Amino acid sequence: xxxxNGADAAQKLTPKGQATRERILEHAAALxxxxxxxxxxxxxxxxxxxxxxxxxSHYFPTKESLVLAVIDWQADSVLGFxxxxxxxxxxxxxxxQDWTDFYVLSGRxxxxxxxxxxxxxxxxxxxxxxxxxxxxxxxxxxxxxxxGLDRMRQLGRIDASADPARLADMFLAAYQGGTLLAQVARDxxxxxxxxxxxxxxxxxxxxxxxxxxx
Amino acid sequence: xxxxNGADAAQKLTPKGQATRERILEHAAALxxxxxxxxxxxxxxxxxxxxxxxxxSHYFPTKESLVLAVIDWQADSVLGFxxxxxxxxxxxxxxxQDWTDFYVLSGRxxxxxxxxxxxxxxxxxxxxxxxxxxxxxxxxxxxxxxxGLDRMRQLGRIDASADPARLADMFLAAYQGGTLLAQVARDxxxxxxxxxxxxxxxxxxxxxxxxxxx
DNA sequence: AAGCGAGTGGACGAAATAGTCCAGTAACGT
DNA sequence: ACGTTACTGGACTATTTCGTCCACTCGCTT
Numbered sequence: 001x002x003x004x005n006g007a008d009a010a011q012k013l014t015p016k017g018q019a020t021r022e023r024i025l026e027h028a029a030a031l032x033x034x035x036x037x038x039x040x041x042x043x044x045x046x047x048x049x050x051x052x053x054x055x056x057s058h059y060f061p062t063k064e065s066l067v068l069a070v071i072d073w074q075a076d077s078v079l080g081f082x083x084x085x086x087x088x089x090x091x092x093x094x095x096x097q098d099w100t101d102f103y104v105l106s107g108r109x110x111x112x113x114x115x116x117x118x119x120x121x122x123x124x125x126x127x128x129x130x131x132x133x134x135x136x137x138x139x140x141x142x143x144x145x146x147x148g149l150d151r152m153r154q155l156g157r158i159d160a161s162a163d164p165a166r167l168a169d170m171f172l173a174a175y176q177g178g179t180l181l182a183q184v185a186r187d188x189x190x191x192x193x194x195x196x197x198x199x200x201x202x203x204x205x206x207x208x209x210x211x212x213x214x
Numbered sequence: 215x216x217x218x219n220g221a222d223a224a225q226k227l228t229p230k231g232q233a234t235r236e237r238i239l240e241h242a243a244a245l246x247x248x249x250x251x252x253x254x255x256x257x258x259x260x261x262x263x264x265x266x267x268x269x270x271s272h273y274f275p276t277k278e279s280l281v282l283a284v285i286d287w288q289a290d291s292v293l294g295f296x297x298x299x300x301x302x303x304x305x306x307x308x309x310x311q312d313w314t315d316f317y318v319l320s321g322r323x324x325x326x327x328x329x330x331x332x333x334x335x336x337x338x339x340x341x342x343x344x345x346x347x348x349x350x351x352x353x354x355x356x357x358x359x360x361x362g363l364d365r366m367r368q369l370g371r372i373d374a375s376a377d378p379a380r381l382a383d384m385f386l387a388a389y390q391g392g393t394l395l396a397q398v399a400r401d402x403x404x405x406x407x408x409x410x411x412x413x414x415x416x417x418x419x420x421x422x423x424x425x426x427x428x
Numbered sequence: 429a430a431g432c433g434a435g436t437g438g439a440c441g442a443a444a445t446a447g448t449c450c451a452g453t454a455a456c457g458t
Numbered sequence: 459a460c461g462t463t464a465c466t467g468g469a470c471t472a473t474t475t476c477g478t479c480c481a482c483t484c485g486c487t488t
Contacts, residue, residue: 014455014464036339038252042446052467057447117394121335124397125250131398138398169395169407174384177391177408180331181383183338184345184352193380194387201415230485231435256476266437271477 021059024049029070033115037067037122067123068130074115075137082144090148092157096171096202100195103175104188117176118183142168158205167202174198235273238263243284247329251281251336281337282344288329289351296358304362306371310385310416314409317389318402330355331390332397356382372419381416388412 013021027048031040045066046053060066087095120134149164178194227235241262245254259280260267274280301309334348363378392408 012464016455017465020465034339036336039340041444043444053447054449054468055466058465061447063446117391118335118339120398121332121394122250125248125332126253135398135400138395142395142404163407166407166411169392169404170388170411173391173395173404173408174387175391176394177331177387177389178383180335180390180394181352181356181387184334184349186349190356190383190387193377193383194391197380197384197412197415201411201418204415204418226434228434228485234435255474257474267476268438268478268480269436272435275477277476 017059020051020055024051024056024059024066025069025073028066029073029115032067032070032119033074037119064128064130067128068133071116071119071130071133071137074119075133075140078116079137079140079144082141087148089151090145091151091155093152093199093202093206095148096199100199104192104195117179121180138172142172145171156207158202159207162205170201171198231273234265234269238265238270238273238280239283239287242280243287243329246281246284246333247288251333278342278344281342282347285330285333285344285347285351288333289347289354292330293351293354293358296355301362303365304359305365305369307366307413307416307420309362310413314413318406318409331393335394352386356386359385370421372416373421376419384415385412 024045028040028045031044031048035044042053042056042063046056056066060069082090082099087099090096090099116134116137120138123130123134145168146164149158149162149167152158153160153162153164174194174197175191178191181190181194182188238259242254242259245258245262249258256267256270256277260270270280274283296304296313301313304310304313330348330351334352337344337348359382360378363372363376363381366372367374367376367378388408388411389405392405395404395408396402
């Protein structure tokens with residue numbers, strides 16, 4: 001269930017070695033986040049993390065293994081964020097509103113985009129054998145929304161005609177697509193619009209009268 | 215307004231030269247479409263188009279210029295498709311429904327994804343100076359939806375409270391995000407869900423009673 | 429037909445980059 | 459303390475890949 005591939009690979013490392021591995025991972029994640037996968041090369045990671053070439057091969061035998069570790073790193077971050085108490089399992093409209101507000105108002109600068117989304121679209125077509133891992137992460141992400149929406153329906157907060165699975169996909173797609181558009185336009189507007197529209201759509205299923213329009 | 219960069223570069227080419235250029239472009243577009251930008255190298259294009267190395271440099275001095283030409287090529291295709299009579303300017307709900315049906319039912323295999331979308335997210339973070347061109351294309355794409363929706367509102371087909379700009383972004387984001395999710399999941403379901411939900415949302419603004427639910 | 433420019437071919441050069449090798453250092457267990 | 463194991467450094471190699479160079483051919487014009 002929980003992502004722990006990073007720990008798997010670090011099982012027989014001493015504290016010092018593990019620290020070095022973590023340092024490489026941090027910097028690699030940051031670089032990939034900012035420059036993309038294939039623009040992040042050996043040397044950049046090496047210099048950023050302050051390690052020698054052999055250490056990369058030592059902790060991450062191939063670039064693919066490094067990318068995979070970064071995916072796990074980002075996955076932990078994203079899934080952990082969505083599972084935090086802040087959103088209470090996404091079983092209220094307010095939770096979804098808070099979620100969109102986070103990205104629109106205070107979120108990360110739009111230039112960077114969603115680490116996982118852009119990472120995914122950059123890799124999906126390549127030979128890198130990370131597809132399954134990515135698919136799993138996105139499935140879990142979707143599941144967070146799905147469970148919350150299903151609960152909302154069972155509790156009668158939204159109408160029985162609402163389709164939790166469909167709405168979950170809608171939210172995820174609105175976020176991913178909106179992020180892409182925001183990146184391209186260098187303007188957070190499209191993301192804002194897409195997420196607002198998604199929440200608006202969710203509101204159309206709300207059964208009670210206090211729909212907190214806005 | 216219209217995309218013509220390709221013609222710009224081909225201004226002083228003889229028919230034979232132009233034919234060769236087109237051939238390179240076709241195959242390059244197909245390769246990029248299927249394998250991504252950075253997995254499509256010199257040699258692949260050369261062999262696919264049946265040209266020698268020097269010809270690539272002759273017609274496209276740098277890889278960036280080739281990518282740019284492919285973007286224009288794809289842009290013409292996508293924008294032309296959306297401007298076709300089939301969708302009548304997207305000024306009816308049925309047009310949007312037809313549009314989603316096209317991608318969901320008969321559309322291109324989901325593995326490939328949207329040429330422009332995946333192309334964009336692969337390039338956006340790089341140094342390639344194609345950002346402006348991509349932004350322009352997406353802006354035009356959005357404008358097609360926006361104009362149609364605005365017209366729908368002016369004609370009273372949807373409620374005055376509907377926000378055409380927001381809805382346009384929602385449709386584009388739903389498509390782009392849905393396509394990404396479909397690629398990752400290797401299942402067209404997410405795209406189907408996202409687009410269906412988007413159309414459902416549009417329907418909530420329909421003023422007349424014949425809403426053709428489905 | 430002769431010349432000139434566009435078009436073409438294949439080999440080559442230069443640069444970037446992933447991954448290896450081996451020697452040297454530090455840390456841990458006994 | 460000592461040996462084993464983990465850790466580190468930097469140079470090196472192999473490969474990929476973009477782009478160039480120069481010789482050659484084709485086709486149009488006069």
